[in-house]
Amino acid sequence: MRLPFLALALATTALPALAEEINVYSHRQPELIQPLVDAFTAETGITVNVAFVDKGMAERLVAEGDRSPADLVLTVDIARLTQIVDAGVTQAVQSDVLEANIPETLRDAGDQWFGLTSRARIVYASKDRVAPGEVTTYEDLADPKWQGRICIRSGTNDYNVALVAAMIAHHGEDYARTWLEGVKANLARKPDGGDRDQVKAIAAGECDIAVGNTYYIGQMLKDPEQQAAAEAVRIDFPVFEGDGTHLNVSGIAMTKAAPNREAALKFMEWLSGDEAQRIYAETNSEFPVKPGVAKSELVASWGEFTPDSMALTEVAKLRPDALKLVEQVDFDG
Known part of the structure; x- marks a missing residue:
């Protein structure tokens, strides 16, 4: 048998x-x-x-x-x-x-x-509080105009580490560190939960935008208990300056x-x-x-977007450097 x-x-x-x-x-x-x-x-x-x-x-x-x-x-x-x-x-x-x-x-x-x-690492945006086209680039997330308005899961999460690694690949380590510090200064709360929790936080009015993966919205829309939260947000596709969406x-x-x-x-x-x-x-x-x-x-x-041209193998090489930056700026602190 x-x-x-x-x-x-x-x-x-x-x-x-x-x-x-x-x-x-x-x-x-x-x-x-x-x-x-x-x-x-x-x-x-x-x-x-x-x-x-x-x-x-x-x-x-x-x-x-x-x-x-x-x-x-x-x-x-x-x-x-x-x-x-x-x-x-x-x-x-x-x-x-x-x-x-x-x-x-x-x-x-x-x-x-x-x-x-x-899957794209994108921005969930409140349909009521964020105008279409207001979110344009990942670099823009460090702009003080977003102070107290951003939610995100832990900076040490694999998805976020990959995004930071891609930022290093595009702009260098010094820029990425300054960018991370800027994003941290704009957080509405300490990083917490998963991507779905960021959507729920927007729906609850705790923040206006969040960073997450596209497919979570699809999963939430199929769940009667999470559908209302998913319908409260819009998917925006930011890009790296001069390139595409991560x-x-x-x-x-x-x-x-x-x-x-x-x-x-x-x-x-x-x-x-x-x-x-x-x-x-x-x-x-x-x-x-x-x-x-x-x-x-x-x-x-959800609309069309241009994928980032950076090969994922190049992003993967920079993951240790990205994780080090996340820890150095105490992103989750």
Whole structure:
């Protein structure tokens, strides 16, 4: 009798997986990717077993070593992707399909990870208290006109660290430090909660604008208990001066141990294709990474924007410097 994958994933040793099955460690809740799994299996006959791993994915793969049952890892944010790669538990994947479908700025230069969807780090703005077009650039968030009007989650959060790293990449460390100090001076309250909490704070009148990811609005609009708060804000797409809007990704990587490499590669390539990109973006209110794939109706309603041209690999290199700046200015203090 075959053991469930979750039982295998909890063990430090594992039997080889059956043919035409692949095992995935996912940082994303299984229900978010189940529509993709179902569609892939229906098309190929390959079973996809998913184990939700909320924390310590890299450490777990290191501990399992060559005996890991995992073929692939699905996770969010450039920080988590690079952490897994830096742990030495992934392998390079050369694929003409992946290279054709995924823009160079949204995949690893060494072919260790590949972006599957993108999300913009944008501004939630009060529809009542902030005029359209009033928010223009990330640099503008440090302007004293926003004093006492900004909400944001912890500066050490991965999404915010990535934004600071991108600011360093565009303007240098000294500028980024001054900018961070300016944003801190404009906060309506100490950084706290998640992105959804910032939306709720705007709706409650605690602040007028907040920094967050686009897709949280999509998730809140589908929740009757959070819908009213989401409807109280507008999504504005600020840009870096002279460039575009900051993006981050959900992405995938193949493990070094991958016992089912051929089938795992099929899944990676399929996820980058038209059908999967449409399903993934529709389910999670994110942006497809493959050019030409239509956004969901909701996401399209937020408007058009120009993505930042800075490669995420360049942003990832500056994350340690960004985190150091956040701590030096005591952003959360």
